[in-house]
Amino acid sequence: MAQQSGWMGHPRSHWRAQLEQETFDLIVIGGGITGAGIAREASLAGLKTAVLEASDFASGTSSRSTKLIHGGLRYLAQGHVRLVREAGSERAVLRRLAPHLVEPKPFLLPIYKGMQHGLIAMSFAVWLYDRLAGVDRSERRRVLNAKALLARHPDLAASGLRGGVLYHEYVTDDARLTLATLQSATEQGAVVLNAAKVEGLLTEQGKTCGVWAVDGVTGESFLVRGQVVVNAAGPWIEDVLGLEASETRTAPSPSRVTHSRGIHLSFAADRLPLPHALAVQTRDGRLVFLIPKRDVTYVGTTDKRYDGDLLHPTAPDDEIAYLLDIANGLLPDAQLTESDIVGVWSGVRPLVQSGKGNDGQDTKDVSREDEIWVSEHGLITIAGGKLTAYRKMAERILTHVRAALPAGTGDWARREQLSHALPLYGAAAIPATDSDGWLRREAARLCDLHPLLTESNALTLLYRYGDQAASVLASAPPDLECPAAPILPGIPLLEAEIPHMIGRESALRLVDLIARRTELGRFRGRELSDLLNAVADRMQRTLGWSDAKRADEIAICRRDCHLTY
Template sequence: MRFSNKFRNEQIEHLKKEKFDVVVIGGGITGAGIALDAASRGLKVALVEMQDFASGTSSRSTKLVHGGLRYLKQLEVKLVAEVGKERAIVFENGPHVTTPEWMLLPLHKGGTFGKFSTSMGLRVYDFLAGVKRSERRRMLDAAETLLREPLLKKSGLKGGGLYVEYRTDDARLTIEVMKAAVNKGAIPLNYTKVEKLLYQNGKAAGVQAEDLLSGTKFNIFGRKIINAAGAWVDFIREKDDSKTGKTLKLSKGVHIVIDQSRFPLRQAVYFDTPDGRMIFAIPRNGKAYVGTTDTFYDGDPAIPAMTAAERDYLLEAIHYMFPEAAIAPNDIESSWAGVRPLIYEEGKNPSEISRKDEIWESVTGLVTIAGGKLTGYRKMAETVVDLVINQLASETNRSYPKSNTRNMPISGGEVGGSANFPEFIKEQIKNGVKAGLSSMESEQIIRMYGSNAHLLYNISQSERNRHVLPLKLFAQLQYALDYEMAATPLDFFFRRTGALLFDIEAVQKYKMAVINYFAEYFHWSEKIKEYRAAELDAEIINATKLGGK
């Protein structure tokens, strides 16, 4: 069965009839990783997500697979070592959604970092994280630093440190992991809300779910229930009457996007601000994005938005480090805000709270995983599934295999490894050109979809005479509907393509054609079509307004 909402009714029937080994609540990167790990070990896996997959934190991050440099400052040595090694695994298993990016750490007189301490810190980081030789840190003098990024503040510049981070598309990474789980037999369903937990003999044994697209309610039963709901973890714990001890505290992060015609950033930069925080400025496909803020957040985690104060904070940070750029509020094309679920520690501000993950098990057997980082999703999943499998083994007297995701390409990752990916791109471009795409469009598709690019080329080949949408955009749209379970135009423009964040002009230009195609594909009534159009417009306004109160 294709991973498509075209087959939603059949998927719901399957969820109703089967008894699963594992039911996962939450379709962000953590839930997707758990579904893949469990399904790849032969477990029967169901997953439900209240919104779209990756609609929470997993589409609203700084879009970096961090190596954990900031944790070195907090002396979390073990975490640096683990996260650094996991980053390499994420890259190897999905080089189409993860790209090495040299990051410049400018050093100024009176700044947070000294040249010697930075050099030693980056050297220790390289060692702990197992950074390969070609990506180890380099130290630059002031002239070399300005050659890398001429927009940097020149006053007091002493030099810079150069090290590698890995840039990603967080939402697409999540979708590719989810698709890999589907290929292993998992059944994930988006827009499916857990109304309550079901119990047998005092133990969590299932969930009552509501299909938010139809209003239908149904039960899903499983031997083990895993709460991986991210920012909503405590809501699920409340349903289980097990919200005791440690709780979550949400931290809000905001990013702004500026066209490179106004902010011609050449080099990704990680810089300190006068208040001692660290900010990223990263070039990406003709845009530059800057973030992030880090403040406690008590609002609805589903609808965070940038405020005027947060906008001004990021603009002040740009003015501080890139004074010649003279960026003004009306230079901001779009923005995004997201919340991070942190495990609350009394007396600490958001930047100081550890990003380590923790696993809790309630008296009903509900397993909850909270905290953690995008980079560590695979290891977190392995740890949770190990716990569940040990329980299942003792209960059923069966043996289960160990995790094998360390060397398992995610969907789209079958490109012969990261070292071979450049060659794979060269070989595949000609197939895209044959399908009617330009060389540039063909390469863009390969870099976004990896070894699944041929499916988009097939769509392009069969639809090359369609003129309603540009051929590349139509291929992406049809693929999102047929293979990536997109249910709404917002799913497509935000989480399947990222256009709402990085190509807002294209969203404005083609939104009605895309809405009409969704309506045709799913046989929507005029009322549903109007609702989905309004939903997309609301998110466009949210992304493009210059900051509320």
């Protein structure tokens, strides 16, 4: 018999019933990192919170970023000091809250003759960046001359090299960070549902007080009532604003958001080996990153105005060539070609228009700061912002939510106490002061318990699930003979993970599992034809898919992963 997918130990029907039966303090539209952050903060304050996501958690911008928890060096040049200070200081907070998902990494910023910002300017910028962010002394910047830089990274192009700056950033799994934040909200009482598209707003006595949604699994329409509704739909926020205009029979407001597309390429680590992550200034004034992460090195991002399909943005040939040219110019011996690419992803950022005639402005120059709008009928909308600052963005939203709720609603002191201190789901048992040591010891322990488990796969499991990794293996269905065995040799995805992702993480579709519950679809999508078939077989048996449904799921996943052959 086909099983339901589930979330946090309960079947999907359990959460649907709660959404229909209760009246919430807060309804959040959007299950990306912004909506997830709002849900966690609201739940910590004791607010009865619901989250509705139209597609899958993190299916938009929040699984397609450069996967950096950083302050954004180039924003200093644009004068966005508050953004840099806030995002920089949040790096340390997120490292404490989720050490298995937020990893420190040294970056080299090489400076060449003719670059827009020379060695002195960039050295000062990183010095200021470190101080604005309150960076620990051990991770503060070091200025290197050309000889010292080449000693650390001998494959760098030597011609015109003036030196460089060594500094630190943090790398994350953006989709998993979103998921862990939503799981944390659920632990505090939030009700969270994906494949639940909001198709209407309920307005009574001039106030927005609920949403009509369609269950993507059953096709049924259902009503969720709440005192306050927040629109955190990312690139789709104007669709939600359009629903409000339709409900209240008012004219839609002028567009306030512009969309920017960014693509990334990944390569096998042995094809593009890097001793350090690299940040390079480009001719058009951007920073492009080359980042090693376990078995891949990825390169990105581009930044182009975009008006196409928001859920399935393309990766044009000219943008792929642009990133290849940058990588080959910096590392001339690599001689990378398109055939070396093992993964491609493309994402859309929603950027707030300044209202100062920036329709023709290059998107790289549009602010990444967030803005909040409250409509006449009480709908609260948040747009813009950065992955790194999602917790602070949630704090700002809650200022408006609190003002809209009856006096005395919520335990705001509790939220203030726990927000920066309570670990995210999966991190409760990980010591903040020795997370790397804990990961090594726990990997060894898991290997002792499961003879088929390799150290590499154990570490991947721990990076995905943190202190829940052991339970993923231990809770495998009894008919699964070898839960610690990889589904296919050489690919870090274990048999036990499929039922876990379906049963506890609400993976409804093949692409949910391949592109978001793991990073495989983003980093190694072009190598995954066999894996897609193998995982589709397992999901088909569990969820009762027809053969036609299975074929459709594979086609959708291939499209999302830019698997073109």
